[in-house]
Amino acid sequence: MVRRKNLIAANWKMHKTVSEAVGFVRELQKSVGTFDDREVLIAPPFTALLAVSKELSREDFFLGGQNCHWEEKGAYTGEVSVPMLKDVGCRYVIVGHSERRHIFKEDDEVINKKVRAAVKWGLVPILCVGEMLEEREAGKTFEIVSDQLEKGLKDVDLLDGRSVVIAYEPVWAIGTGRTATPEQAQEVHSFIREKLSGSYGKDIAHSVRILYGGSVKPSNVDDLMKEEDVDGLLVGGASLEVESFRRIIEYQQKG
Numbered sequence: 737m738v739r740r741k742n743l744i745a746a747n748w749k750m751h752k753t754v755s756e757a758v759g760f761v762r763e764l765q766k767s768v769g770t771f772d773d774r775e776v777l778i779a780p781p782f783t784a785l786l787a788v789s790k791e792l793s794r795e796d797f798f799l800g801g802q803n804c805h806w807e808e809k810g811a812y813t814g815e816v817s818v819p820m821l822k823d824v825g826c827r828y829v830i831v832g833h834s835e836r837r838h839i840f841k842e843d844d845e846v847i848n849k850k851v852r853a854a855v856k857w858g859l860v861p862i863l864c865v866g867e868m869l870e871e872r873e874a875g876k877t878f879e880i881v882s883d884q885l886e887k888g889l890k891d892v893d894l895l896d897g898r899s900v901v902i903a904y905e906p907v908w909a910i911g912t913g914r915t916a917t918p919e920q921a922q923e924v925h926s927f928i929r930e931k932l933s934g935s936y937g938k939d940i941a942h943s944v945r946i947l948y949g950g951s952v953k954p955s956n957v958d959d960l961m962k963e964e965d966v967d968g969l970l971v972g973g974a975s976l977e978v979e980s981f982r983r984i985i986e987y988q989q990k991g
């Protein structure tokens with residue numbers, strides 16, 4: 737069984753110019769302490785990937801894309817492939833974020849192709865799953881998460897559990913200021929782990945990192961990270977300021 741290292745990820749979405757991104761990373765790397773139980777991921781817009789890659793100097797900091805295409809190359813105007821992301825130094829790629837699902841109408845089939853492409857060409861996909869508010873209120877959270885997980889991971893080799901990261905992002909908590917309570921997050925995370933255990937076995941399931949995303953801020957990070965199955969965070973808004981993201985990375989240890 738591989739020991740899980742927590743992953744604190746910044747998803748900058750469509751924010752920051754190249755110079756803003758480079759300045760941020762330079763300052764963040766200087767100000768954040770080093771912890772042997774956690775890693776940091778920066779997912780800037782495509783335009784800033786190369787510049788941020790050159791700026792990243794710490795071994796505990798990694799680079800990620802926010803999206804990818806499933807083919808290696810071809811006539812796909814506006815798209816970026818997994819090998820291209822690898823070429824600029826990415827280790828991770830976010831796949832199936834709710835903004836991609838809802839604004840850009842990506843379905844589970846497309847998301848699965850992207851997950852498989854990422855694993856095939858050596859990036860770790862961060863597969864995002866999560867229910868909408870009306871689905872939660874209708875008591876369908878587990879059903880939705882289970883379905884997205886099953887379809888997103890179809891025919892994906894989880895290897896020892898390190899080839900994929902799952903992010904639970906309840907849609908009603910993204911950018912709304914309304915965070916899931918630590919108990920709500922833990923309930924779904926533990927459900928995800930159980931489900932992975934059923935499909936891939938206990939050892940692999942216990943090695944997969946499950947991140948929480950949705951209005952994570954300095955004021956709620958410590959409580960969220962105390963939950964047993966919360967292995968990190970996918971942070972949007974609060975990752976755009978150095979001081980707030982530094983505080984999130986430096987969450988208080990469990991126990």
Ligand SMILES: O=C[C@H](O)COP(=O)(O)O
Binds near residue numbers: 747833
């Ligand atoms: O990828 C990040 C999530 O969409 C969360 O965004 P947020 O922290 O702004 O709510």
